[in-house]
Amino acid sequence: MSHIDAVSARSLIATDPDVLVVDVRTPAEFESAHIDGAINLPLDQVDAHLRRIVTDAGGRMLLICQSGGRAERARTALSEAGMPDVSVLDGGMNAWIASGAPAIRGRPRWPLERQVRLVAGGIVLGSVMASLWVPAAVLVAAFIGAGLTFAAVTDTCGMGMLLASLPYNRAGGVDAEISIARLRRRPAHDAE
Numbered sequence: 001m002s003h004i005d006a007v008s009a010r011s012l013i014a015t016d017p018d019v020l021v022v023d024v025r026t027p028a029e030f031e032s033a034h035i036d037g038a039i040n041l042p043l044d045q046v047d048a049h050l051r052r053i054v055t056d057a058g059g060r061m062l063l064i065c066q067s068g069g070r071a072e073r074a075r076t077a078l079s080e081a082g083m084p085d086v087s088v089l090d091g092g093m094n095a096w097i098a099s100g101a102p103a104i105r106g107r108p109r110w111p112l113e114r115q116v117r118l119v120a121g122g123i124v125l126g127s128v129m130a131s132l133w134v135p136a137a138v139l140v141a142a143f144i145g146a147g148l149t150f151a152a153v154t155d156t157c158g159m160g161m162l163l164a165s166l167p168y169n170r171a172g173g174v175d176a177e178i179s180i181a182r183l184r185r186r187p188a189h190d191a192e
Contacts, residue, residue: 002075002088003087004090005089005091006101009062009087010101019062020039020060020062020183021035021039022062022074023064024042024070024071025042025043025064026170027040027169027173028168028169028170029066029111032107032108032109033105035096035102038064039182041180042164043065043073045176046078047077050077050081051081053180056180056183057183057184060085060087061086061087062088062089063087064088064096066111067091067111068088068089068090068095072155075087075088109168109169112160112169115160115169116157116160116163120147120148123140123141124141126140127139127141
């Protein structure tokens with residue numbers, strides 16, 4: 001099963017202590033709200049350490065992001081690299097919280113998707129307003145529109161990747177080595 005709803009995910013986490021809950025959002029988004037026991041490994045770190053994750057991770061993995069898109073990209077990459085038991089929380093943290101499931105809450109931060117809407121909308125509005133004085137400025141709005149269309153068609157977002165690398169979204173940071181080490185599981189008969 002590649003997708004799982006919030007109610008089923010809650011049940012899975014409660015009944016399977018070995019399920020690896022991996023949150024692929026930025027550290028700032030993770031700090032804002034996350035599932036207890038989740039491992040924060042942002043999507044760019046999943047891509048950078050794909051081989052090691054597939055080799056080292058043991059057990060079933062449940063991927064989380066804000067709404068499901070980044071987790072699905074991580075699931076696809078992990079599955080194509082040979083990891084068989086990976087699921088995505090349908091609707092991400094938005095669905096988790098909407099279902100009334102418990103979350104560890106920290107300092108509120110804007111989710112990456114909201115940041116993209118703000119920046120893209122601001123650029124489009126600014127360029128349209130500027131086009132009243134400099135007609136060619138409307139080309140900036142067209143460029144942003146083309147970028148958003150490309151992002152929708154390819155399910156990638158260059159602006160989101162750029163915003164994810166800003167200090168605001170890296171606050172608290174993630175030590176990828178520690179996160180990957182938390183993915184390693186020893187068989188129950190070895191753990192003592």
